[in-house]
Amino acid sequence: MxxxxxxxxxxxxxxxxxxxxxxxxxxxxxxxxxxxxxxxxxxxxxxxxxxxxxxxxxxxxxxxxxxxxxxxxxxxxxxxxxxxxxxxxxxxxxxxxxxxxxxxxxxxxxxxxxxxxxxxxxxxxxxxxxxxxxxxxxxxxxxxxxxxxxxxxxxxxxxxxLSLGANHADRVRDLVPPGWQPLAALADLPDGTPVRRAAGEVPVFVLRRGQEVTVLADRCPHLAGPLSGGEVVGADGDARVVCPWHGSEFRLDDGCVVHGPAIAAVPRFEARVVNGTLEARIVASAGAPTA
Ligand code: FES
Missing domain, CATH: 1.20.1420 (A middle domain of Talin 1)
Known part of the structure; x- marks a missing residue:
């Protein structure tokens, strides 16, 4: 044994x-x-x-x-x-x-x-x-x-x-397929309410605010809570999503942690609209898109 x-x-x-x-x-x-x-x-x-x-x-x-x-x-x-x-x-x-x-x-x-x-x-x-x-x-x-x-x-x-203290979102960058991934028709996304979509097989958080769209991994780095079930607070450059499990807050602009218990940023995606379809691709690290 x-x-x-x-x-x-x-x-x-x-x-x-x-x-x-x-x-x-x-x-x-x-x-x-x-x-x-x-x-x-x-x-x-x-x-x-x-x-x-x-x-x-x-x-x-x-x-x-x-x-x-x-x-x-x-x-x-x-x-x-x-x-x-x-x-x-x-x-x-x-x-x-x-x-x-x-x-x-x-x-x-x-x-x-x-x-x-x-x-x-x-x-x-x-x-x-x-x-x-x-x-x-x-x-x-x-x-x-x-x-x-x-x-x-x-x-x-x-x-x-039990992975307490580990970054539960870090592997998202390895799991997401490279390049632009179609997520949804822009017209089908509700305005101001986060929803869950998938980039390949990987769940992503999508928030449309007017013509602006934020795409993040739908996995809290703290213990993998679903960010798409969280509340959006603040406005403009200070807008944040609050994890529904233990209240970590992540800035929508860059995925950085504003409040813990999470101590790592949530992976972020670039977004674009092609012929009415929202597409996203993972950002490898701060500001650097993958090939
Ligand atoms: S899982 Fe998000 S704060 Fe704990």
């Missing part, structure tokens, strides 16, 4: 749903300021902030435990534990922020991931406290490493198996 196969059972552990609901509403209440929430998701970074921070935080803790394991100098180990503890609050805050906008199976695994890491941090705090009393605290440091490893395995499952 694969050693980590049991983690999948956590995804279906509905017993975790009640505590998850309580914690989720608390986190959402604490994150009422959208600028703080966006910052913790990593919108400003274009990368999940939790994933960026966790490497340094966990790396500091594990390095400390390695020093303790080989009998290295305690002041180096203690310095690394202290570094990990200083970085713990922003790492935890970013993690809970991402967790609060995720699917139920991800939240179940995430809850155990957080509890495991909480136990690991308690071990490291205990190690420092013992050292303050003149003891070595070595066993607690090693226990912290063992528990951190379990927490990291759960975090890896969330990222690599």
């Amino acid at each position: 694969q050693p980590f196969a049991q983690i999948e059972r956590l995804e279906r552990a509905e017993v975790l749903d009640r505590p998850a609901a309580v914690i989720r509403s608390t986190v959402q209440r604490l994150l009422s300021d959208r600028r703080v929430k966006d910052a913790l998701h990593g919108v400003w970074l274009g990368h999940p902030l939790h994933a960026a921070l966790v490497h340094v935080t966990l790396g500091s803790f594990l390095s400390a435990s390695m020093i303790d394991m080989v009998g290295g100098k305690q002041r180096y180990s203690s310095g690394l534990i202290a570094t990990g503890l200083v970085l713990t609050p922003p790492t935890v805050a970013a993690g809970w922020t991402d967790w609060s906008a995720s699917h139920p199976d991800q939240q179940r695994v995430g809850l155990v991931h957080a509890a495991t890491n909480g136990l690991a941090i308690t071990c490291y705090v205990g190690a420092l406290r013992r050292r303050a009393r003149g003891r070595r605290g070595r066993l607690l440091s090693l226990a912290g490493a063992a528990v951190s490893g379990m927490g990291a395995a759960l975090g890896g499952h969330l990222a690599y198996h």
